Amino acid sequence: MVTFLDPFATWIQTTQLAFVMRDNQWLWAFCETVHFLGLAMMVGAIGALDLRMLGVAKQIPMRPLHRLVPWGIAGFVANLTTGIMFYSADATQYTHNIAFQFKMLFVLLAGVNVLYFYGAKVSQRVEALGPGADAPMSAKVVAASSLFLWFGVMYWGRMLPFIGTAF
Amino acid sequence: MEFLTWVEQLPFSTWVRESGSLYGYSLILTLHTIGLALLMGISFAVDLRLIGFAGETPVAPYERFFPYLWLGFWLNAISGVILLMADATTKMINPVFYVKMTLIALAVWNVTIIRKRMFGNSFPANAKTLAWISIFLWIGATTAGRLMAYLGPVAGLQ
Numbered sequence: 001m002v003t004f005l006d007p008f009a010t011w012i013q014t015t016q017l018a019f020v021m022r023d024n025q026w027l028w029a030f031c032e033t034v035h036f037l038g039l040a041m042m043v044g045a046i047g048a049l050d051l052r053m054l055g056v057a058k059q060i061p062m063r064p065l066h067r068l069v070p071w072g073i074a075g076f077v078a079n080l081t082t083g084i085m086f087y088s089a090d091a092t093q094y095t096h097n098i099a100f101q102f103k104m105l106f107v108l109l110a111g112v113n114v115l116y117f118y119g120a121k122v123s124q125r126v127e128a129l130g131p132g133a134d135a136p137m138s139a140k141v142v143a144a145s146s147l148f149l150w151f152g153v154m155y156w157g158r159m160l161p162f163i164g165t166a167f
Numbered sequence: 168m169e170f171l172t173w174v175e176q177l178p179f180s181t182w183v184r185e186s187g188s189l190y191g192y193s194l195i196l197t198l199h200t201i202g203l204a205l206l207m208g209i210s211f212a213v214d215l216r217l218i219g220f221a222g223e224t225p226v227a228p229y230e231r232f233f234p235y236l237w238l239g240f241w242l243n244a245i246s247g248v249i250l251l252m253a254d255a256t257t258k259m260i261n262p263v264f265y266v267k268m269t270l271i272a273l274a275v276w277n278v279t280i281i282r283k284r285m286f287g288n289s290f291p292a293n294a295k296t297l298a299w300i301s302i303f304l305w306i307g308a309t310t311a312g313r314l315m316a317y318l319g320p321v322a323g324l325q
Contacts, residue, residue: 029313029314029316033309036203036309037305039204040203040211040305044204044212045208045211045215047204047208048232056235057230058228058231059231060228061225065221067220068216068220071215131228151204155201158197159197161193162193163193
């Protein structure tokens with residue numbers, strides 16, 4: 001289904017990174033821990049913002065809450081980095097794992113959602129929201145999509161060893 | 168040990184562990200991950216605010232986020248008990264499990280202190296310290312949780 005990725009998978013599997021990941025159980029365990037902390041940071045920062053847009057804790061004005069976003073991005077970068085490290089170790093298996101494919105699809109959709117949020121200026125309308133102000137419907141749709149997609153990413157991530165061909 | 172074996176051999180525990188159903192072990196693990204994200208994530212958000220990394224947001228409305236934090240806590244308490252039942256004989260004799268439980272107990276206790284002081288009458292001077300303690304306890308608990316799959320008696324797929 002995604003055979004176009006096979007050359008890339010075959011290549012990354014033979015890099016130094018892949019060897020180090022396969023040979024070093026403790027590095028793997030460390031990366032798993034970072035991956036969990038990263039996902040918690042994302043949910044904490046982005047999820048709090050989403051909840052505010054959906055009407056929870058409305059007394060918090062948007063602008064200062066928006067300052068949590070860099071922490072969510074930091075969590076994402078940590079997870080992207082550790083994710084590439086895991087992927088390299090067993091790239092062909094992951095590439096053809098249906099749970100992995102869905103996980104990546106959900107990550108991409110979450111990315112599109114972020115682009116829409118900033119690109120369509122929904123963010124600007126939301127930024128100005130003071131204490132108690134209700135977010136516009138477009139922002140609520142973005143927020144609900146974001147929560148659904150990120151929790152979906154967690155679901156597919158957890159399913160990696162259980163659905164499809166993994167391990 | 169007999170009791171642990173009995174718990175582990177209960178039809179429910181056996182089903183969770185061995186059925187291979189997507190509603191068994193894998194679903195419980197997913198709920199445990201989602202609970203972790205809610206409990207720790209919202210705790211982090213509050214901690215970051217207290218430390219001063221989220222600017223001058225008024226603190227009081229953050230109280231509205233706490234029900235989601237507790238939802239995460241109960242999700243993990245329940246899913247955690249089920250995971251423990253499924254692998255009682257290995258997890259209950261793994262020292263790392265007790266380290267994890269201790270760190271979580273301290274972290275949750277700390278969360279209740281933060282909540283009480285933050286939303287009480289006087290904003291505490293040691294709020295930043297409590298927030299840093301919170302972050303380190305959660306990092307410790309996550310690390311211990313992961314290490315249960317590597318150290319001591321290890322059960323099945325983690």
